[in-house]
Amino acid sequence: MRFLSADVIFPIYTEPISNGILAVSANGTINDVLLPDDVNAPEPSRVERLEGALCPGFINAHCHLELSHMKGVIAENTGLPKFIIEIVNKRDENAEMKMEAMRLADAEMWRNGIQAVGDICNTADTLETKQSSRIKYHSFVEVFSFDPAKANVVLKEGIRVAGLYQQADLRASIVPHAPYSVSEQLFAGIASQQSRFSGPISIHNQETESEDEMFVSGTGALVETFKGFGVDFTNFNPQKRSALHYALPQLPKNENVILIHNTCSKPEEFDYVDSLRKDVFWCTCAQANKYIENRIPNLSMWLEKQAKICVGTDSLASNHQLSILEELKLIQANYPEFKLAQLLKMATLNGAKALNMDKEKGSFLKGKLPGILWLKNVNLNEGILRETSSIQRIV
Numbered sequence: 001m002r003f004l005s006a007d008v009i010f011p012i013y014t015e016p017i018s019n020g021i022l023a024v025s026a027n028g029t030i031n032d033v034l035l036p037d038d039v040n041a042p043e044p045s046r047v048e049r050l051e052g053a054l055c056p057g058f059i060n061a062h063c064h065l066e067l068s069h070m071k072g073v074i075a076e077n078t079g080l081p082k083f084i085i086e087i088v089n090k091r092d093e094n095a096e097m098k099m100e101a102m103r104l105a106d107a108e109m110w111r112n113g114i115q116a117v118g119d120i121c122n123t124a125d126t127l128e129t130k131q132s133s134r135i136k137y138h139s140f141v142e143v144f145s146f147d148p149a150k151a152n153v154v155l156k157e158g159i160r161v162a163g164l165y166q167q168a169d170l171r172a173s174i175v176p177h178a179p180y181s182v183s184e185q186l187f188a189g190i191a192s193q194q195s196r197f198s199g200p201i202s203i204h205n206q207e208t209e210s211e212d213e214m215f216v217s218g219t220g221a222l223v224e225t226f227k228g229f230g231v232d233f234t235n236f237n238p239q240k241r242s243a244l245h246y247a248l249p250q251l252p253k254n255e256n257v258i259l260i261h262n263t264c265s266k267p268e269e270f271d272y273v274d275s276l277r278k279d280v281f282w283c284t285c286a287q288a289n290k291y292i293e294n295r296i297p298n299l300s301m302w303l304e305k306q307a308k309i310c311v312g313t314d315s316l317a318s319n320h321q322l323s324i325l326e327e328l329k330l331i332q333a334n335y336p337e338f339k340l341a342q343l344l345k346m347a348t349l350n351g352a353k354a355l356n357m358d359k360e361k362g363s364f365l366k367g368k369l370p371g372i373l374w375l376k377n378v379n380l381n382e383g384i385l386r387e388t389s390s391i392q393r394i395v
């Protein structure tokens with residue numbers, strides 16, 4: 001048994017504990033979180049004392065490991081429609097380079113304290129990296145086509161890819177890319193696969209203004225982008241409601257839903273989601289939003305709406321690093337009302353719940369194997385992260 005103590009321990013399932021003591025077994029399983037004056041507290045000589053805070057490993061609720069080779073390839077602040085064109089045009093690379101980039105990205109995430117990842121895949125490219133990783137992955141096998149005639153072919157490929165992950169004992173579900181890239185027929189196909197590939201559902205949502213414009217009036221930059229790819233909109237009836245109103249009712253009913261980005265989501269949409277279902281998580285990838293659209297969502301409003309917020313890094317195509325801590329710093333720099341305890345809950349337990357991994361990860365509850373991070377150089381009195389705040393993995 002190892003005993004770790006710090007200025008503050010963030011067990012997450014309960015309030016932070018000043019000078020608490022974490023009892024950990026040799027393999028990293030949490031045995032107990034003790035108050036400093038607990039009758040079961042060990043002899044002081046047995047306690048490893050750390051300056052700063054301890055928290056569970058981070059959960060990255062949204063990444064695209066297979067785009068890791070695109071670090072620095074796409075210019076910043078181009079807006080989503082141009083970004084999509086760049087991804088499509090520049091994502092090809094030789095297999096060896098891709099593989100090396102994925103291995104490095106996986107190692108970077110582990111070093112940065114990330115314990116589990118919700119990872120979007122369009123291919124089985126990430127399979128080997130995930131099999132040999134210490135990180136636990138849920139693979140979201142993403143399908144897209146706005147052309148109803150292509151729904152079956154696209155779904156079949158999704159089933160093939162998800163099957164490969166499943167055969168390798170990796171968790172995988174089939175998910176829609178985004179409202180603007182999935183037809184009603186394809187949504188129905190995705191829902192039909194839920195019993196075979198059970199698990200949470202994710203969907204990119206309202207990342208740019210032109211996404212809602214597409215569903216309200218059938219016009220805008222996104223529609224033009226897809227016309228450029230040959231998508232036929234002649235039979236498309238804009239339904240005069242938001243992208244989310246189009247997508248949400250078509251998602252499978254019995255699985256958690258993770259809405260990704262939500263940069264332009266309005267307050268009434270949080271109420272709409274709440275009225276429809278209670279298992280929806282709102283994932284922010286603030287660094288990526290800043291990279292692509294040079295804006296971040298109104299997270300104060302998310303907080304007011306009591307949304308279940310989790311945090312993702314998105315891919316290295318739209319981020320300079322895969323670090324949840326850097327995401328949290330950016331969030332707090334823009335929205336100081338997010339204090340450290342709140343940020344850490346979003347970065348740990350909320351993400352673990354969203355990915356159905358909270359039995360094992362996301363808090364220091366006894367019996368879990370959540371990873372242990374040492375958070376250094378933080379203003380603990382005021383719950384503020386500094387530019388220089390860093391983490392070191394203990395377990």
Ligand SMILES: [Zn+2]
Pocket residue numbers: 062063064120204260314315
């Ligand atoms: Zn994404």
